[in-house]
Amino acid sequence: MAQAQTPSFPRTGVSFAAELAFEDIHLHYGAVHTLKGISLVANPGEILCLLGPSGSGKTSLLRLAAGLEAQTSGRVTMNGQLIAGPATFLPPEERSVGLMFQDFALFPHMSILDNVRFGLHDMKPADAHREAMAAIRRVGLEHHARSFPHVLSGGEQQRVALARALAPRPSVILMDEPFSGLDTRLKDSVRAETLAILRETRATAIVVTHDAEEAMRMGDRIALLNRGEIVQSGTAQEIYHGPQSLFVAGFFAELNVFDATSHKGVAETPIGAFDCRGYPDGSSLKVAIRTVGLNVRANGDVLPSGHIPGRIVSRRFLGSTEALVLAVPGTDQRVRARIRADELPPGVKDVVINVRKRDIMLFESDDESA
C-alpha cells in the first residue's frame, strides 16, 4: 500500500484564502474600552483595509485576529470555525495567519534565505528550502538569497518581510502599517509590488493604515474606525461619495466646513447657497466642501452667474497641484482650494469661485462624530 505523503505544510494547514470574521468584539484594557462591538468580515481573497486615526483600535483588532491577544467578549471565526471565543483560543501558530507588522525587523545575523525559512521550521529541510526560495523569487530577490539584511535597501527588506509572511502560505495575511517605515517615493513602488503579490497569491489580507489614500489604493473594501467603533465600511467609492458623517468626509478629503441654518430648503454659506431640501427649517447644518471642488478663475469684468468673488491670500505650488487660501466677502473664515497647477496664470490676485455640486456635502451639526 502506498504510504501517505507527509503534507508539505503541517502546521499552517490550508493554503487557500479564508474568510475571517469578527462578531461583536469588545476589548477592555482595564477601564479603557478599546473596541466597542466590532462586527466585520474579510471575504476570501479580498484586501480589507482597517483605516482610522491614531488610537482608534486598528492594531488591537489585528492583534486579536493574529491571536496575540484575546478579546473581552465576542467571537473570531475563520471559514466559520471558531478561533477565539468565550471558551476557545487558538494560538497564532494554529491559525494559518501571516503577520507583517510595522517593524518588519529581519534577523540581522541571518541570510535572507534563513530569515524567510525561519517560519517554515516544521517542514523537512528540503521542503523548507524550496518554499523559502519560491517566496523569495516571488518578491524578485533571488539574487539576494544569500545576502544579509544590511546590504538591502529599506524597500527590499520590506519585500523580504513580505516573503517571510507569505512563505508558509497563510490563509490570511495581517499587515500593520507595512509601509510606514519607507520614504514616500519608495512607498508607492513597494506598495504597488505588494499589492500585485497579494493578488497573485490570493490570500485574504487585512491591512492597517491611518492613510486614507493608501486604503483607497490597496483596499477592495475599507472599514473606517473611530474610538473603537466602525463608523463606516464599504468600497473606496462608496465611502468617498457617500460619507455618513463629517468625520468620515474629513478623513477622506480636505474640506472647507461652514455652519449654516436651513431656510426654505436652502443653506446659505459665504461661498454660495446650497440646496438642503429634506432638512426642516431652522436645522443647524455643517456644509462641507472638498477643496478640490472649487473652480477658481481669474476675475474678468463681469461676475459670472453662480460665482462669488475672492482674493488670493496665499498660493503654494505643490507640483501637479496648487494649494490656495482665499478671502471671500462676508466672512473672516478663509477658504481653501486645491487646483491644477496650470489652471491659474501667475500673479493673479482677484478671482471668481464656484463650487462643483458633487463636492458639497451636508451634515447635521449635532452629528456626534462631527
Ligand SMILES: Nc1ncnc2c1ncn2[C@@H]1O[C@H](COP(=O)(O)OP(=O)(O)OP(=O)(O)O)[C@@H](O)[C@H]1O
Ligand atoms: N496593552 C495596552 N494596554 C492599555 N491600553 C492599550 C494597550 N494597547 C492599546 N491600548 C489602547 O487602546 C487604544 C487603541 O490602540 P490601538 O493601538 O489599537 O490603536 P491604533 O488605531 O492602532 O493606533 P495607532 O495608529 O496609533 O497604532 C488606544 O487608546 C491605546 O492607548
